[in-house]
Amino acid sequence: SCSTCSGTGARNAGAYHTCSTCNGKGRVTQFTNTFLGRMQTTNTCPSCGGEGKIITEKCTSCFGNGIVKEDEVILINIPAGVAEGMQLSLHGKGNAAARGGIPGDLIVVIEEVPHEKLIRDGNNLLYDHYITFTQAAIGDTIEIPTLEGKARIKIEPGTQGGRVLRLKGKGLPSVNEYGRGDLLVNINVWTPQILSKEERQILEKLGMSENFQPQPKKGDKSFFERMKEVFN
Incomplete structure (x- = not known):
């Protein structure tokens, strides 16, 4: 509202x-007479x-409107x-509303900037x-980035690609409820794409070992079963 006339317009x-x-x-x-x-x-x-009143001399700052255009910076x-x-x-x-009326509300719409390493899911x-x-x-x-800094987690021997490790409480807090979400780390095993002659010979020799043959356990879950378990 106009600071000169306190919003009256006079x-x-x-x-x-x-x-x-x-x-x-x-x-x-x-009153109207009808049949x-x-x-x-x-x-x-x-x-x-x-308004119940008529202005005879208008404010020179707002010209009788009671409001002026200006920007205001506020902290939220x-x-x-x-x-x-x-x-x-x-x-x-x-x-502001004209001549002492009730001002409106400011609606702030949240636009989220993606994190460079972490992906949000709820x-x-x-x-x-x-x-x-x-x-x-x-x-x-290994070290994993979190919102509070880095966290160290242990990779067990024999870890398979696609395994998901859960860090409890390292996600985002809930706006309307108590508690925090989790940080889910999907482990990918990098396969070398270029091998030297010596490296190839070593791997070929290791590949003949029984321990290097796929031996999934009966209780091992498939990728889709693990994903279903994680998100449920």
């Missing part, structure tokens, strides 16, 4: 008078527009866990990590 406190048409009520009542009897209708006063609190498309409503921070976070054939066979400890 130059000063004595620069307006009570509307003579509605006597300051902002409404006028009319059904006398009808009464109440409408907004045409002289003052429902973004709750943890908000997602793309969610809306935040700031009461009374929208456009409150869970997904991360693809590649390990070498050697790491998969003999095990290792």
Whole structure:
């Protein structure tokens, strides 16, 4: 609203008078005689527009409108866990209304910028990590990015490609509920695409070993079964 006239639109406190048409009520009542009897209708006063007063000297800053165009920078609190498309409503921070009316609200629509490494799935976070054939066979400890920094997880010997490791509570917090989502790490085993002659000979020799033959256990789950279990 206009700071000069405090939103009244008048130059000063004595620069307006009570509307003579509605006597300051902002409404006028009319009576009409019909064959059904006398009808009464109440409408907004045409002289003052429902304000009950008429400005005689307009404010020089807002020209009688009670509002001026200007930008305002405000700070807002973004709750943890908000997602793309969610809306935040700031009461009374929208456009001002003419001559002392109730201001509107400011609606903030959330637009989420993707993380460079982590993928969001609801409150869970997904991360693809590649390990070498050697790491998969003999095990290792690797570092995984999280929202709070890096976390170390253990790769068990004999880890198969497609295994999903779950880091409890390393996802995003829920906006309307308690708790946090999880960070799901999908383990991929990198297969060398270029081999030297010596490397090929070593692998061919290892390939003849019984331990290098596929021997899935009866209880091992397929990729689709693991995915169903993870997301349920």
